[in-house]
Amino acid sequence: MITLDHLQKGFGGRQVLKGVDLQVKRGETLVIIGGSGSGKSVLMKHVIGLLFADSGQVRIDGDDLAQLKEPELTRTRRRFGMVFQNAALFDSMNVWQNVGFALMQHTKKRKKAVLEIAQHYLEMVGLPDVLYRMPSELSGGMRKRVGLARAIATSPEILLYDEPTTGLDPVTSDVINRLIRSLQEQLGITSLMITHDMVSAYHVADRMAMLYQGKIIETGTPEQIRATDNPYVRQFISGSSDGPIEAG
Amino acid sequence: MWGVIVATVDAPAQVSWALRLPYWVGSVVLGVLREVGRLSIYLYQSIRLGVVPPYRIRDIFRQMEVLGVNTMPVVLITALFTGMVLALQSHTGFSRFSAESLVGTVVALSVVRELGPVLTGLITAGRAGASIAAELGTMKVTEQIDALVTMGVSPVKYLMVPRIIAGVVMLPILTVFADVVGIAGGYLVGVEMLDANPTVYISRTFDFLEVADVVGGLIKAAVFGGLIALVSAAQGFNTRGGAEGVGRATTGAVVLSSMAVLISNYFLTMAMAS
Ligand SMILES: Nc1ncnc2c1ncn2[C@@H]1O[C@H](COP(=O)(O)OP(=O)(O)OP(=O)(O)O)[C@@H](O)[C@H]1O
Numbered sequence: 001m002i003t004l005d006h007l008q009k010g011f012g013g014r015q016v017l018k019g020v021d022l023q024v025k026r027g028e029t030l031v032i033i034g035g036s037g038s039g040k041s042v043l044m045k046h047v048i049g050l051l052f053a054d055s056g057q058v059r060i061d062g063d064d065l066a067q068l069k070e071p072e073l074t075r076t077r078r079r080f081g082m083v084f085q086n087a088a089l090f091d092s093m094n095v096w097q098n099v100g101f102a103l104m105q106h107t108k109k110r111k112k113a114v115l116e117i118a119q120h121y122l123e124m125v126g127l128p129d130v131l132y133r134m135p136s137e138l139s140g141g142m143r144k145r146v147g148l149a150r151a152i153a154t155s156p157e158i159l160l161y162d163e164p165t166t167g168l169d170p171v172t173s174d175v176i177n178r179l180i181r182s183l184q185e186q187l188g189i190t191s192l193m194i195t196h197d198m199v200s201a202y203h204v205a206d207r208m209a210m211l212y213q214g215k216i217i218e219t220g221t222p223e224q225i226r227a228t229d230n231p232y233v234r235q236f237i238s239g240s241s242d243g244p245i246e247a248g
Numbered sequence: 249m250w251g252v253i254v255a256t257v258d259a260p261a262q263v264s265w266a267l268r269l270p271y272w273v274g275s276v277v278l279g280v281l282r283e284v285g286r287l288s289i290y291l292y293q294s295i296r297l298g299v300v301p302p303y304r305i306r307d308i309f310r311q312m313e314v315l316g317v318n319t320m321p322v323v324l325i326t327a328l329f330t331g332m333v334l335a336l337q338s339h340t341g342f343s344r345f346s347a348e349s350l351v352g353t354v355v356a357l358s359v360v361r362e363l364g365p366v367l368t369g370l371i372t373a374g375r376a377g378a379s380i381a382a383e384l385g386t387m388k389v390t391e392q393i394d395a396l397v398t399m400g401v402s403p404v405k406y407l408m409v410p411r412i413i414a415g416v417v418m419l420p421i422l423t424v425f426a427d428v429v430g431i432a433g434g435y436l437v438g439v440e441m442l443d444a445n446p447t448v449y450i451s452r453t454f455d456f457l458e459v460a461d462v463v464g465g466l467i468k469a470a471v472f473g474g475l476i477a478l479v480s481a482a483q484g485f486n487t488r489g490g491a492e493g494v495g496r497a498t499t500g501a502v503v504l505s506s507m508a509v510l511i512s513n514y515f516l517t518m519a520m521a522s
């Protein structure tokens with residue numbers, strides 16, 4: 001469903017992605033792991049057309065994103081929901097307006113209906129009574145979860161999660177992991193998730209892929225990843241500073 | 249302002265100044281062209297997206313309110329003192345050839361044709377331009393603009409167009425206030441301080457003032473309003489690199505939109521004169 005074909009991207013002469021090949025199949029959850037600054041967020045932004053590659057392709061159901069005209073690109077983007085690493089809540093709007101924003105923009109639903117939908121999704125992420133708070137009045141973890149509620153409120157086909165559980169306590173993390181899992185199992189949503197949190201990765205992943213120095217160096221099921229003999233992957237998942245990975 | 253433009257081009261290190269000068273000139277030219285090109289694209293998109301529904305009337309009114317509240321007090325004070333100083337200066341000048349009776353005329357014409365719209369434009373560039381760039385720049389660096397895009401909402405349509413329309417509508421309104429207060433300031437000095445005859449002063453004020461003067465000034469103001477919003481929003485959208493980047497975008501917006509006001513003022517005046 002999502003195919004990345006030899007994706008390359010640099011910023012001002014510094015190559016961040018050096019030929020990424022990756023496929024996400026319909027209905028699966030693919031988790032990308034990789035060090036800080038390895039280009040995971042950059043990679044994800046290519047998938048939804050926020051960034052465009054220097055070379056290589058991103059294909060969604062066969063269509064090359066870079067070739068789409070603006071209206072088609074917009075239509076394609078609306079099939080996605082994205083959870084940003086830093087939530088990216090609209091800080092001029094309160095929580096329910098954030099969660100209901102896309103519905104208010106694209107549907108004829110009345111305010112009351114949108115409010116109810118927002119409340120429903122906020123309950124799903126464990127925030128039943130923050131409807132009227134402003135983003136600045138929320139903790140980091142709460143913002144993250146409002147961002148998640150906003151992403152799923154439009155019932156997208158594909159979800160992109162950029163570190164959805166970072167900064168959450170273990171119990172709340174588990175709530176979110178179960179939610180992500182159930183979205184995939186019950187609604188068949190296709191997901192691409194970035195995380196540093198190995199507990200979360202093993203919990204939700206159908207397959208995992210590791211990004212290192214601009215390339216995908218390993219893909220496999222969680223069991224295969226756990227049993228890998230690739231020294232980089234082994235070091236990363238064991239969280240050790242001894243090994244071939246250069247820190248930073 | 250050169251800083252704003254040149255900052256996008258890296259200077260070659262370790263080159264003699266004789267070589268760096270043409271490089272610098274070239275960079276400035278390229279920078280200006282790039283900026284003009286970028287603005288043309290935004291302008292084109294704004295018009296194309298602005299004419300199709302939804303029209304977001306509420307957003308437009310909100311922006312008009314923000315712009316008015318931000319700018320009105322400063323505009324009024326500036327206009328008042330400008331009208332006053334104009335009366336004082338022209339009185340000094342005209343008394344040398346006993347033409348004091350023309351003070352009212354000069355104040356009215358200068359304020360309505362030139363100072364009203366231009367001062368209003370410059371004040372708006374400073375206040376509203378800065379706040380537009382800071383707001384949109386913050387949205388950019390905190391990925392709120394990206395979030396809009398992922399939800400299929402065009403930032404140009406949603407954020408830029410309402411601000412441009414608000415600018416085009418509000419600047420003439422602010423200018424009308426500036427004109428009235430400026431002329432009143434002139435009257436205050438002319439009649440109360442310099443003892444001109446009130447009836448004569450008033451008739452001299454309006455005898456030579458034509459509708460075209462007023463309309464021309466208001467057209468200028470409308471153009472300034474649109475330009476300021478366009479330039480400042482574009483600066484916001486192109487912000488990079490955290491809080492520091494927002495600071496840069498804000499100063500850039502003030503400098504560039506002030507320049508846009510002054511430069512377009514000349515050409516508009518020239519076009520209207522012919
Ligand atoms: N818009 C941009 N302009 C210039 N450089 C960028 C831009 N976006 C990202 N980078 C650079 O690309 C590299 C990868 O960034 P990215 O945000 O993808 O890392 P990441 O893998 O998501 O890291 P983290 O786990 O810390 O979130 C970084 O070195 C970053 O400085």
Ligand SMILES: [Mg+2]
Pocket residue numbers: 040041042085162
């Ligand atoms: Mg990241």
